[in-house]
Amino acid sequence: MSNTQKSLLPSTLGLAVIFAAIVLSGCQSLGVSPDPKTITQVAPEITQTSIPTHEFALTDGQTLIGTLATVNTRENDTLSDIARHFGLGYNDITLANPNIPAWTPATDSRVLLPLSFILPDSPHQGITLNLVNMRMFYYPKSQPDKVYTYPIGIGRQSWNTPTGLTRIATKKANPSWYVPASIQKEHAQKGDSLPTVIGPGPDNPLGLYAMNLGFERYLIHGTNKPYGIGMQVSHGCVQLYPEDIEALFNNIAVGTPVRIVHQPYLTAWHNNMLYLEANEPLAKWAHDKSHQKKQLLKQLRQLSAEKNSAVDWEKVERIIARADGIPTPVSLSSPNEAELAKAAVPIKHPDQLNQQPVVAELTDGDWSAVVSRFDNGTEAQKLAAMLNHQGPMIPARKVQQDHSYLVVAGPFKNKQEVNAAAKRIHMDFAIDIKPLQPNSSLSKKL
Incomplete structure (x- = not known):
């Protein structure tokens, strides 16, 4: 199962919080002349060139990983280019930057990189897929002090990715795609005839690697449409960036447990503060939102009592309404959203964003x-x-x-x-x- 050839322009995503601009530092030169001197503000030089995006250390009881970062755009960047380079999906980057046009950001726009995650409430074993924030968490058996996380694409409405406990049943490099009759019919209705089998190559929507799940006809696989990662675009399968499935394929054994969950509200105790991550429930679960919110508030009250940490309930409501997937402290007197954004680590723009499309020059003979x-x-x-x-x-x-x-x-x-x-x-x-x-x-x- 995989995505059809469709526009990468998804339905409009909900707006999230507007993050504060970075504060410039500078100094004033005081001379002996009585004439007023111009005060020049100089942006600090950005020297950090990288930040963890996939691999994170994990200690006993830890449930929050990573940190927020920022990068400034260059000419012809898109948010999708930046997302892919920094291990994020379309949903991650657009929800974190609601005021930046995804396909036409202005040069030198300050882009927030939401590289902070609360782990799903599930055993730290094998693979957990949280559908609501479209993210995989992999806990290698041989590395109990590590967790790896990757953005994913999932099934679109009416082709929902199933939830539950399953396993990696089989693995295949350079897979052929045996097109289900239902997908052939869907394409035929659009005037696009599909063969019964599509072999390995650039037209194969499975990409170069596929791992069959115990759920019949569902896979974790690569894709020939990588900029659909972080969207609901498939026929139910779970998709990864080509470079991510390649990194995982040889390390994940047949039999590895796979837990597929839908957990829109996640909490953590980190640096002596309560944290909340809120995501908008997917359409299939939208009817249950009020119940899920009640369960969250109950959990926060319990954690507040256990940790002796008072909760800023107005802030909780604001985070739930914002639903941008960014872990935010909700203890009283904890940093607000603007302060978190201001403290984000500035990253130097790489010379070339990973896999950023390069358009060949057009000549008279073409x-x-x-x-x-x-x-x-x-x-x-x-x-x-x-x-x-x-x-x-x-x-x-x-x-x-x-x-x-x-x-x-x-x-x-x-x-x-x-x-x-x-x-x-x-x-x-x-x-x-x-x-x-x-x-x-x-x-x-x-």
Whole structure:
């Protein structure tokens, strides 16, 4: 089971907390001249180049791991690029940064990296998948003092990933995908005929590695659409970034227990403070939200009594309403959201974000296509970015022509590649493209 070829533009995500801007430090030069001197503020140099994203030390009784960090965007970055580099999913990065456009962030935007997690309430054995925040936690038997965590993609509405206790039943590198009849029917209704079997390769939605679960027809696997991680996009299977499934595949043995849970509200005792992580329940469990909230409040009262730590109940309500998945202290007089964001560790932007799409230059000898025309350059850049993050990638760029902006896809090797891209763009975006033949300049083609 896997995701269909669909737009990576999901339904609108709920807004989360607005985090405070980083405070600049500086000094004032006092001279002997009576003329007033300009006060210059200088941003501190960022020297830290990395931060733990997947592997965390784990002590007895510890339930909160990681820390918040920040990174400033560069030209042509998207939040999806930053998320993938730092081991986050689309849900993580967009909920933490509700005021930053996901596909067109302004250069030098300060992006909060929510690399702090509360472990699910489950045994620290094998694999736990918490569907609500779309995250895997792996506790290696040979490393009882470690936990590894990865973002995942899960089943979309009406194709929900099941919950319960299962195991890794089998493993397969370079798997073939045996397309279920239900998925063949779904694609046929869209005018897209699928074969009964798709072999290994770039068109295989399972990616390069697959691990079958004890639940029949459900797998943990890679994907050829990596920017769907952190979304509900599959037909029920659990997807990982290609680099993450590769790292896990050889270390997870057949028989490893897998617990799939839906735990929207998580608590922890950390640094002498009570912490709460709140996530919006998935649609399947939305009817039970009030009961889940009552259970949370009961648990917080018990922890408050056990730890002799008073709770800021107004803050609890604010965190539940915000539902951004960021662990936040709720003890009285604990740091507020803005203070947490201000204290986040600044990370130097890497020279190259991991797997960030690179669009090849378009030459006169290439096939290409006009996808759409916009009066607004930002909207054109957004569509180009979304095409570049399709799986497999459809190379695209924004081209200004007079007072409008074109989204031009390519290069393509031949007309067959153009037609294949045209079919995908029509299915995913309901846009009919205009093919452009080679051997003439782009300006002449347009």
